[in-house]
Amino acid sequence: MAKYNLKINGKIRKVDIDPSTPMLWVLRDHLDMPGTKYGCGMAQCGACTVHLDGTAVRSCSLPVSAIGKGAITTIEGLSENGTHPVQKAWIEHDVAQCGYCQSGQIMSAVALLKENPKPTDADIDNAMSGNICRCGTYLRIKEAIKTASKN
Amino acid sequence: MTNIQNMKPVKKTYNRRSFLKSSALSGGGFLLSIGWLSSGQRSAFKSTDNQTITNLPSNWNELNGFIKITADNVIKIMSPNPEGGQGVKTSMPMIVAEELDVNWKNVIVEQADLDTKHFTRQFIGGSQAIHQGWKPLRTAGATARQMLREAAATQWQVPVDEVSTELGILYHKKSGKSAKYGEMASAASRIPIPKEVKLKDVKDFKIIGKSKSNVDIEKIVTGKPLFGIDTQKEGMLIAMIIHPPAMGLKFKAIQNEDVVKKMKGIKDVFPIKIFNEGYEKTFFDTLNFNEVVAVVGNSTWEVMKAKKALKIDWEPIQSSTENRNMLGRKLTVKIPSGLESSTEHTEKLAEMLKKPLNVLRKDGDPETAFKNATKIIERTYTGPFLAHNCMEPMNFYAYVTDEKAELAGPLQKPEFTEQALSARLGMPLDKIDIQITRLGGGFGKRSYAHWLLEAALISQKVKAPVKLIYSREDDMTSGIYRPAYSATYRAALDANNDLIGFHVKAVGIPESPLFPNRFPAGAVDNYLAEDFTIDSNITVGSYRAPRSNFIAAAEQSFLDEVAEATGKDPIEFRLDLLKKAKEKPVGKTNDYDPARYAGVLELVREKSGWEQAKTTRKLGVSAYYCHDSYAAHVLDIEVKNGEPIVKNVCCAIDCGIVVNPDTAKNMAEGAVIDGIGVALFGKMTFTKGVPDKNNFHTYRMIRMNEAPKKIDVHFVQNNIDPSGMGEPAYPPVFGALANALYKATGKRFYQQPFMDFMG
Numbered sequence: 001m002a003k004y005n006l007k008i009n010g011k012i013r014k015v016d017i018d019p020s021t022p023m024l025w026v027l028r029d030h031l032d033m034p035g036t037k038y039g040c041g042m043a044q045c046g047a048c049t050v051h052l053d054g055t056a057v058r059s060c061s062l063p064v065s066a067i068g069k070g071a072i073t074t075i076e077g078l079s080e081n082g083t084h085p086v087q088k089a090w091i092e093h094d095v096a097q098c099g100y101c102q103s104g105q106i107m108s109a110v111a112l113l114k115e116n117p118k119p120t121d122a123d124i125d126n127a128m129s130g131n132i133c134r135c136g137t138y139l140r141i142k143e144a145i146k147t148a149s150k151n
Numbered sequence: 152m153t154n155i156q157n158m159k160p161v162k163k164t165y166n167r168r169s170f171l172k173s174s175a176l177s178g179g180g181f182l183l184s185i186g187w188l189s190s191g192q193r194s195a196f197k198s199t200d201n202q203t204i205t206n207l208p209s210n211w212n213e214l215n216g217f218i219k220i221t222a223d224n225v226i227k228i229m230s231p232n233p234e235g236g237q238g239v240k241t242s243m244p245m246i247v248a249e250e251l252d253v254n255w256k257n258v259i260v261e262q263a264d265l266d267t268k269h270f271t272r273q274f275i276g277g278s279q280a281i282h283q284g285w286k287p288l289r290t291a292g293a294t295a296r297q298m299l300r301e302a303a304a305t306q307w308q309v310p311v312d313e314v315s316t317e318l319g320i321l322y323h324k325k326s327g328k329s330a331k332y333g334e335m336a337s338a339a340s341r342i343p344i345p346k347e348v349k350l351k352d353v354k355d356f357k358i359i360g361k362s363k364s365n366v367d368i369e370k371i372v373t374g375k376p377l378f379g380i381d382t383q384k385e386g387m388l389i390a391m392i393i394h395p396p397a398m399g400l401k402f403k404a405i406q407n408e409d410v411v412k413k414m415k416g417i418k419d420v421f422p423i424k425i426f427n428e429g430y431e432k433t434f435f436d437t438l439n440f441n442e443v444v445a446v447v448g449n450s451t452w453e454v455m456k457a458k459k460a461l462k463i464d465w466e467p468i469q470s471s472t473e474n475r476n477m478l479g480r481k482l483t484v485k486i487p488s489g490l491e492s493s494t495e496h497t498e499k500l501a502e503m504l505k506k507p508l509n510v511l512r513k514d515g516d517p518e519t520a521f522k523n524a525t526k527i528i529e530r531t532y533t534g535p536f537l538a539h540n541c542m543e544p545m546n547f548y549a550y551v552t553d554e555k556a557e558l559a560g561p562l563q564k565p566e567f568t569e570q571a572l573s574a575r576l577g578m579p580l581d582k583i584d585i586q587i588t589r590l591g592g593g594f595g596k597r598s599y600a601h602w603l604l605e606a607a608l609i610s611q612k613v614k615a616p617v618k619l620i621y622s623r624e625d626d627m628t629s630g631i632y633r634p635a636y637s638a639t640y641r642a643a644l645d646a647n648n649d650l651i652g653f654h655v656k657a658v659g660i661p662e663s664p665l666f667p668n669r670f671p672a673g674a675v676d677n678y679l680a681e682d683f684t685i686d687s688n689i690t691v692g693s694y695r696a697p698r699s700n701f702i703a704a705a706e707q708s709f710l711d712e713v714a715e716a717t718g719k720d721p722i723e724f725r726l727d728l729l730k731k732a733k734e735k736p737v738g739k740t741n742d743y744d745p746a747r748y749a750g751v752l753e754l755v756r757e758k759s760g761w762e763q764a765k766t767t768r769k770l771g772v773s774a775y776y777c778h779d780s781y782a783a784h785v786l787d788i789e790v791k792n793g794e795p796i797v798k799n800v801c802c803a804i805d806c807g808i809v810v811n812p813d814t815a816k817n818m819a820e821g822a823v824i825d826g827i828g829v830a831l832f833g834k835m836t837f838t839k840g841v842p843d844k845n846n847f848h849t850y851r852m853i854r855m856n857e858a859p860k861k862i863d864v865h866f867v868q869n870n871i872d873p874s875g876m877g878e879p880a881y882p883p884v885f886g887a888l889a890n891a892l893y894k895a896t897g898k899r900f901y902q903q904p905f906m907d908f909m910g
């Protein structure tokens with residue numbers, strides 16, 4: 001067990017926890033932040049995507065001990081009520097089917113647009129191909145990213 | 152199909168359950184709702200679904216099971232069926248709202264718990280929610296509207312016929328009186344249910360047919376806890392299971408439970424038996440591993456670590472039989488012992504296809520037709536076992552005490568599951584409370600629910616609320632797959648290249664994929680359909696468009712090849728057969744409507760620009776009928792460096808009236824992408840009973856870069872009662888892809904997944 005002061009969505013959150021615990025489970029089990037989803041546990045599906053200092057990372061494969069002073073942003077931290085431009089674009093295109101993959105998709109998309117505000121189709125494919133959507137909403141995700149890139 | 156163009160009075164015959172009953176009055180005139188928002192009776196059991204709407208009033212006037220209205224005009228429509236991405240939580244309430252005549256913007260939608268008193272058919276399956284819900288949902292809305300009109304007529308002392316409504320307001324035009332629904336709701340809830348109500352004319356629809364966004368979209372994009380796996384309760388423990396590593400093995404003993412129980416955060420380790428000996432299983436009870444080991448602890452990570460440390464002995468199963476009651480049909484299923492491998496499965500399928508099988512349908516004299524044929528085409532198709540891979544792994548919350556059982560989670564058939572749980576716990580149904588959460592995908596897998604029983608048994612043992620979570624590996628390797636199939640097709644052509652005989656033989660492990668009465672049955676004079684099933688201890692279950700998902704692929708690829716042999720255009724060839732099925736149908740029972748079937752083919756031909764593009768581009772076509780809807784696709788592809796690139800997909804769909812067009816379009820897009828992914832990459836194989844893939848690093852799923860660049864979806868415009876969209880667009884994708892791949896590579900694709908044969 002070890003104590004950590006984690007910077008999550010702009011707030012300091014204290015946990016006393018096994019250092020090998022992946023950030024995904026710290027968020028879901030210990031901090032009551034279930035927006036970040038579990039899909040594979042091995043960095044294959046992107047459902048658990050969060051930002052570490054603005055970069056998209058797979059929280060299922062990121063032990064809490066590796067965070068250090070890094071700032072974590074989760075889907076809950078993007079905006080209070082869905083007003084982030086990427087969230088708005090997701091609403092506009094009514095992207096979701098089951099919706100389970102969408103927090104991860106949105107977090108990957110936000111990180112992409114931060115790096116590359118005007119991505120081409122190929123850029124979007126590259127950045128988003130680590131995120132599986134079992135329901136097959138890829139074309140809407142792509143359209144939503146393009147809409148968000150205009151704002 | 153019924154045409155609802157005429158505005159006829161509808162007799163309310165939906166009285167099997169009393170869903171139209173308004174609740175008995177409880178004193179002062181206001182009725183309390185059955186839902187958890189009303190607090191009080193069920194306050195201990197808070198839904199994850201209402202986090203953002205906690206400020207709502209609690210005094211609802213319940214007009215019927217679907218509709219509650221407060222005095223200050225908040226209108227709530229209950230959505231009875233589970234939502235797994237097919238959009239019913241939006242489209243079903245839209246149908247109620249249409250007839251109720253309210254402004255959709257003012258409607259709050261809430262997921263109903265399992266409530267067999269108020270609702271019927273609260274399940275996902277067979278793309279039937281809209282099809283079967285159409286009349287009951289409309290009637291529920293129309294009945295409530297009628298009660299509100301009667302309440303206003305009484306209060307205003309005017310004839311009810313003079314009371315009109317518009318967008319949630321009651322009017323008496325002559326006197327200039329008006330009132331919001333909320334003002335009349337209390338009085339209306341005391342009015343006897345009308346015997347007859349009038350339903351709207353299709354042309355007057357204001358909500359149905361206009362796209363409405365998913366009612367949960369804001370919660371989804373902000374990461375609100377909507378899914379079963381998000382359930383959090385006071386004092387809740389986390390549980391996981393360990394199942395035998397191979398099909399054909401069973402639990403024997405735990406070697407090191409003392410060591411594991413002492414691990415940090417671990418509460419208990421014990422085996423559980425899912426079904427009791429001698430229990431007669433029903434349709435949705437699984438034949439899966441009946442004994443698994445449960446690990447219970449404080450947090451998921453601690454339990455995952457304990458799972459890895461556990462050492463368990465397994466032993467071979469003996470051959471056995473299971474008696475099943477399949478919705479009234481009694482069945483004995485043989486479960487052979489042994490550790491099966493895919494190589495043997497392939498051999499067995501091929502071997503069976505050489506033998507005469509069970510004849511399911513025979514028209515004319517197929518033997519003679521084949522004897523007299525000038526040309527016979529024979530081809531064999533195979534499809535492997537498939538894992539469902541819902542993005543949300545299987546999970547369930549349970550809190551079982553001596554008095555009651557509270558459960559919450561994603562589930563397609565809660566009504567059936569509740570019965571299985573009642574039998575297992577020996578607890579009456581009224582002590583069991585199942586809350587339906589949003590499903591992170593179902594695709595048929597969540598029709599089954601041994602994980603719910605497992606969660607309940609674990610909770611009972613540890614005497615605490617428990618959330619059971621399957622790891623991705625558990626989800627993928629614990630059974631319930633799409634069966635493995637193979638089918639041999641033969642076509643007999645005469646000297647004029649007319650199709651004079653058609654023969655299909657289909658085999659499945661352990662279920663057959665055949666629909667003997669579907670196209671081209673009815674269109675060929677001499678027709679023979681045979682099938683057979685091979686026993687196996689690999690467990691299977693419904694998978695998006697069960698059976699159709701394979702047989703459509705085989706049949707539509709075969710028809711393409713036959714069309715080519717006759718020298719006809721593949722669309723023209725199918726249309727000619729459909730013309731015959733319409734004008735001179737062969738046989739008595741043909742499951743499809745040839746005119747609607749032809750309709751989607753004609754529409755896809757027009758919208759894809761087939762005639763102009765077929766010689767210059769690599770186009771593949773396929774069409775299919777299942778689950779009461781018709782779909783045809785044209786895929787336009789190219790192959791680069793051995794990888795197919797789908798440039799464009801054109802879909803034509805006839806599902807009758809389209810309730811929520813943009814969602815229906817989303818479903819078709821999803822079906823196309825899913826279909827392409829599964830056709831190219833999907834397979835589960837076994838080596839000595841062990842599933843060869845256990846996570847997404849080995850089980851390849853379609854990703855964004857492999858999705859089609861563009862999908863156009865077109866609906867046939869008609870006024871036929873709507874049918875579902877969850878499945879019908881899926882089966883024809885496979886054949887269209889195979890046929891397009893043939894154009895692009897010159898090679899026919901007979902075996903799935905196609906990528907294995909691209910080489």
Ligand code: FES
Pocket residue numbers: 037038039040041042043044045046047048049058059060061
């Ligand atoms: S859960 Fe982390 S990538 Fe799948």
Ligand code: FES
Pocket residue numbers: 096097098099100101102132133134135136137236542591592
């Ligand atoms: S919306 Fe269901 S997995 Fe993406």
